Amino acid sequence: DIQMTQSPSSLSASVGDRVTITCRASQSISTYVNWYQHKPGKAPRLLIYVASTLQNGVPSRFSGSGSGAEFTLTISSLQPEDVATYYCQQSYSNTWTFGQGTKVEIK
């Protein structure tokens, strides 16, 4: 199975800061990476698909980049409503895998 490794596992940043989360795949997966935001008690929300395409309705402060085995999710200006856990997920293989998650908090 393809392993997805996220870093950091958690971070604390100030409102307005630029935040970057990294995801590394155990093999090359082209651009088949998606990013989700998950808040407690709610369903996950798709933010970015195929590495860099912004899902409809997602604020433009979210962006994704990367290809091959290394990918990043960037929040250009952190807002209080962005407090959540973020997951990368590969759809390169028929058996999907998620990263372990990055918990984002406000300092």
Added chain:
Amino acid sequence: EVQLVESGGGLVKPGGSLRLSCSASGFTFSSYKMYWVRQAPGKGLEWVSSISSSSSYRFYADSMEGRFTVSRDNAKNSLFLQMDSLRAEDTAVYYCAGPLTTSDAVDIWGQGTMVTVSS
């Protein structure tokens, strides 16, 4: 309104069985591959299973292969997950999910149903 609604969760003893259901509305269910994803308490998201639109292809995470069976009834806009030989580590919120915007990700999710495996 596009909606997925799970049901069937509950408390079950180790070794027991449970069948989860997911009712879809607001979109052409029969056209889409569908998925189950779970989250154990205090843990991250974990992909469980996928089923193609016509049920021709089904895939499972390694730890669920042979114990879980995914199925669907396109005439009733419903997705199912039969879970047998349940273990304590299967305790989780189970979500059904589907891809409307892109075939490479899931962008519609149910609210989840809790499964607790405990004696």
